[in-house]
Amino acid sequence: MQRTLSIIKPDGVGKKLIGEVIKVFENKGFRIAAMKMKRLTRTEAEGFYYVHKERPFFGELVDFMISGPVVLMVLEREDGIAANREIMGATDPAQAAEGTIRAKWADSKQNNIVHGSDSEESARFEVGYFFSETEIC
Numbered sequence: 001m002q003r004t005l006s007i008i009k010p011d012g013v014g015k016k017l018i019g020e021v022i023k024v025f026e027n028k029g030f031r032i033a034a035m036k037m038k039r040l041t042r043t044e045a046e047g048f049y050y051v052h053k054e055r056p057f058f059g060e061l062v063d064f065m066i067s068g069p070v071v072l073m074v075l076e077r078e079d080g081i082a083a084n085r086e087i088m089g090a091t092d093p094a095q096a097a098e099g100t101i102r103a104k105w106a107d108s109k110q111n112n113i114v115h116g117s118d119s120e121e122s123a124r125f126e127v128g129y130f131f132s133e134t135e136i137c
């Protein structure tokens with residue numbers, strides 16, 4: 001079993017897609033091991049996306065991520081990190097494969113409904129960034 005961090009971003013919450021997104025993950029064999037909803041602080045969002053701090057879109061990305069509440073989830077499945085990335089689809093919804101979350105619901109490269117860890121190293125960092133071990137069921 002492999003853990004990965006999933007976030008339903010402010011656009012997904014605003015579009016009332018929480019249930020739809022969770023249903024996709026559950027139908028694809030994921031177990032939700034932890035979940036919470038919160039509005040991120042600027043500091044939290046900046047720390048979470050520190051790998052992108054030099055990218056030109058960093059400021060706008062942080063503004064977007066704190067524009068409303070998010071749903072944070074630890075998902076668990078065999079090969080969970082890659083499976084989640086496949087189910088999400090490419091960053092840019094125009095490039096995302098048909099049937100993926102981003103192809104179905106994302107509006108733009110920035111407003112793309114979900115986040116998913118992209119490697120074992122980032123999954124470890126990202127799960128630990130938002131959840132203590134006692135919060136993971």
Ligand code: IDP
Nearest residue numbers: 052057061090091109110111112114115116118
């Ligand atoms: P990912 O979410 O598919 O892993 P990353 O390249 O890690 O994509 O970028 C993190 C997030 O930053 C994206 O999900 C998206 O919200 C935003 N982003 C990435 N590239 C761009 C861009 O070129 N313009 C605006 N926002 C972007």
Ligand code: MG
Nearest residue numbers: 115116117118
């Ligand atoms: Mg990424």
